[in-house]
Amino acid sequence: xxxxxxxxxxxxxxxxxxxxxxxxxxxxxxxxxxxxxxxxxxxxxxxxxxxxxxxxxxxxxxxxxxxxxxxxxxxxxxxxxxxx
Amino acid sequence: xxxxxxxxxxxxxxxxxxxxxxxxxxxxxxxxxxxxxxxxxxxxxxxxxxxxxxxxxxxxxxxxxxxxxxxxxxxxxxxxxxxxxxxxxxxxxxxxxxxxxxxxxxxxxxxxxxxxxxxxxxxxxxxxxxxxxxxxxxxxxxxxxxxxxxxxxxxxxxxxxxxxxxxxxxxxxxxxxxxxxxxxxxxxxxxxxxxxxxxxxxxxxxxxxxxxxxxxxxxxxxxxxxxxxxxxxxxxxxxxxxxxxxxxxxxxxxxxxxxxxxxxxxxxxxxxxxxxxxxxxxxxxxxxxxxxxxxxxxxxxxxxxxxxxxxxxxxxxxxxxxxxxxxxxxxxxxxxxxxxxxxxxxxxxxxxxxxxxxxxxxxxxxxxxxxxxxxxxxxxxxxxxxxxxxxxxxxxxxxxxxxxxxxxxxxxxxxxxxxxxxxxxxxxxxxxxxxxxxxxxxxxxxxxxxxxxxxxxxxxxxxxxxxxxxxxxxxxxxxxxxxxxxxxxxxxxxxxxxxxxxxxxxxxxxxxxxxxxxxxxxxxxxxxxxxxxxxxxxxxxxxxxxxxxxxxxxxxxxxxxxxxxxxxxxxxx
Numbered sequence: 001x002x003x004x005x006x007x008x009x010x011x012x013x014x015x016x017x018x019x020x021x022x023x024x025x026x027x028x029x030x031x032x033x034x035x036x037x038x039x040x041x042x043x044x045x046x047x048x049x050x051x052x053x054x055x056x057x058x059x060x061x062x063x064x065x066x067x068x069x070x071x072x073x074x075x076x077x078x079x080x081x082x083x084x
Numbered sequence: 085x086x087x088x089x090x091x092x093x094x095x096x097x098x099x100x101x102x103x104x105x106x107x108x109x110x111x112x113x114x115x116x117x118x119x120x121x122x123x124x125x126x127x128x129x130x131x132x133x134x135x136x137x138x139x140x141x142x143x144x145x146x147x148x149x150x151x152x153x154x155x156x157x158x159x160x161x162x163x164x165x166x167x168x169x170x171x172x173x174x175x176x177x178x179x180x181x182x183x184x185x186x187x188x189x190x191x192x193x194x195x196x197x198x199x200x201x202x203x204x205x206x207x208x209x210x211x212x213x214x215x216x217x218x219x220x221x222x223x224x225x226x227x228x229x230x231x232x233x234x235x236x237x238x239x240x241x242x243x244x245x246x247x248x249x250x251x252x253x254x255x256x257x258x259x260x261x262x263x264x265x266x267x268x269x270x271x272x273x274x275x276x277x278x279x280x281x282x283x284x285x286x287x288x289x290x291x292x293x294x295x296x297x298x299x300x301x302x303x304x305x306x307x308x309x310x311x312x313x314x315x316x317x318x319x320x321x322x323x324x325x326x327x328x329x330x331x332x333x334x335x336x337x338x339x340x341x342x343x344x345x346x347x348x349x350x351x352x353x354x355x356x357x358x359x360x361x362x363x364x365x366x367x368x369x370x371x372x373x374x375x376x377x378x379x380x381x382x383x384x385x386x387x388x389x390x391x392x393x394x395x396x397x398x399x400x401x402x403x404x405x406x407x408x409x410x411x412x413x414x415x416x417x418x419x420x421x422x423x424x425x426x427x428x429x430x431x432x433x434x435x436x437x438x439x440x441x442x443x444x445x446x447x448x449x450x451x452x453x454x455x456x457x458x459x460x461x462x463x464x465x466x467x468x469x470x471x472x473x474x475x476x477x478x479x480x481x482x483x484x485x486x487x488x489x490x491x492x493x494x495x496x497x498x499x500x501x502x503x504x505x506x507x508x509x510x511x512x513x514x515x516x517x518x519x520x521x522x523x524x525x526x527x528x529x530x531x532x533x534x535x536x537x538x539x540x541x542x543x544x545x546x547x548x549x550x551x552x553x554x555x556x557x558x559x560x561x562x563x564x565x566x567x568x569x570x571x572x573x574x575x576x577x578x579x580x581x582x583x584x585x586x587x588x589x590x591x592x593x594x595x596x597x598x599x600x601x602x603x604x605x606x607x608x609x610x611x612x613x614x615x616x617x618x619x620x621x622x623x624x625x626x627x628x629x630x631x632x633x634x635x636x637x638x639x640x641x642x643x644x645x646x647x648x649x650x651x652x653x654x655x656x657x
Contacts, residue, residue: 047166
């Protein structure tokens with residue numbers, strides 16, 4: 001009788017532990033899924049920034065700024081100094 | 085006493101009745117439950133299991149991210165960016181006038197158009213197929229019932245027209261249709277996957293039941309192209325085509341040591357980001373279009389003569405009269421050059437000189453040399469639509485075919501083939517394989533001619549730029565070698581028309597060749613149609629930029645004649 005009672009208690013404890021571990025697993029899996037989604041969102045953000053960088057460093061934009069805003073030009077021969 | 089016993093008997097009799105009633109009730113209840121359980125487990129098992137799976141289990145497609153196309157310095161040429169597709173279910177769409185106004189503005193639709201769409205008797209209508217994630221978030225913040233936002237990826241090409249022919253574009257299904265997008269589609273696309281998951285009622289994924297197929301993201305493709313040079317080439321071509329009112333222009337820049345393509349462009353071009361691309365501008369003419377190369381072939385035929393030892397560079401060729409009869413055809417030079425050396429044949433681009441030199445070379449030898457230079461063969465770049473060109477086999481040559489092969493007629497090449505063939509002169513007689521992908525340092529070449537012949541040819545080609553037909557191709561501070569070409573175009577009836585293709589292929593710096601550039605201008609009609617004045621300036625501009633960007637030491641910092649003309653620099657430190 002006593003042995004049966006002990007076995008019942010052990011069975012009950014294992015059942016509780018199983019339910020708990022399944023719950024923990026699902027919770028962790030859900031968090032992992034959220035992290036994966038965050039990774040994708042960060043990748044999209046990185047892509048967006050790369051495109052923006054590419055746009056800002058566009059040759060035409062740089063050329064326009066150099067010529068019009070910074071008044072840059074190719075030096076003529078008389079302005080060239082030769083370093084030996 | 086008797087009375088008490090009677091009461092007890094009545095109580096037990098009543099209790100027995102109650103007990104039976106309760107027992108019957110419990111048994112009935114158990115029977116109901118048991119029969120229900122049998123019904124659910126036995127009769128409706130499959131249906132109920134399917135319904136449960138439908139509610140909790142989902143097979144989801146796992147998107148494979150398409151790889152980027154980047155240049156040799158990691159600048160983006162093509163990238164997949166997220167966009168939102170906004171749809172609405174008209175049957176449950178409900179919004180106030182104020183929200184409708186705001187929604188229409190965010191979707192870039194007129195109120196009338198929005199109303200027309202949401203009044204359709206359909207389950208789903210598209211409101212905007214390409215909305216930015218920021219605007220889509222604003223749309224969803226309106227919390228209008230029936231409005232749904234789904235994320236998708238769209239290919240974006242930041243370089244627009246400048247690299248359109250090179251990079252190509254994808255179709256609606258994301259499959260590469262042109263250029264590198266097609267060339268490397270399998271690598272770029274990757275493989276989508278599928279996964280079976282368990283969801284809660286709120287939509288939270290709580291378990292991964294089965295990986296049906298693991299997804300594989302596409303790889304990034306790093307091209308050998310340098311974005312800065314690509315841009316310079318495009319702008320220089322644009323200027324030349326506009327200036328000479330030409331149909332089109334093409335240019336290719338090769339790294340002479342590695343065979344890498346640093347720039348490859350055409351003008352006019354198209355914007356790959358927009359819909360409705362004109363079919364006329366989609367071809368990458370550098371690899372898909374063939375033309376008779378004309379005089380740019382002369383260095384190859386003269387190389388064959390030098391290799392076969394039938395002539396020497398200082399030999400004198402008599403081109404007097406200015407015309408020469410080959411079979412029934414009459415070949416002319418632009419001027420009567422008289423008696424000239426082999427070097428001058430190249431320098432002055434004499435057709436008669438080339439024929440006389442070529443006559444001493446056996447057809448088989450000349451054909452083999454042309455073939456070894458890559459004429460009539462694909463370069464191996466494996467670019468979509470690359471053509472082989474045409475070079476008739478020497479066994480089928482008539483006398484005129486042999487003669488015309490010496491000055492670049494009766495055959496056809498693509499511009500990439502021409503640039504490829506000139507890597508021989510830039511590498512002391514070795515031809516370098518062409519690559520559109522970035523390589524790791526110099527690649528082994530294949531010997532085509534001896535170093536002695538190659539050096540002699542490079543010297544002759546230098547004289548073309550220095551004192552010959554290509555003064556427009558000069559680059560300040562550097563020694564340049566090259567050859568102009570001006571060939572007549574064949575009309576649809578197979579006869580030559582009064583339309584020309586002006587081309588130039590050059591190498592710099594001559595002291596240690598680093599770059600090979602080939603330029604072709606199709607049908608220039610204003611100012612000039614000769615290869616020197618129309619294609620030479622494009623070469624000069626592009627080569628100047630390439631030498632500057634890659635910090636190539638100058639052959640002569642300032643040439644002597646420039647010093648005389650403009651005075652010495654202010655100071656020498």
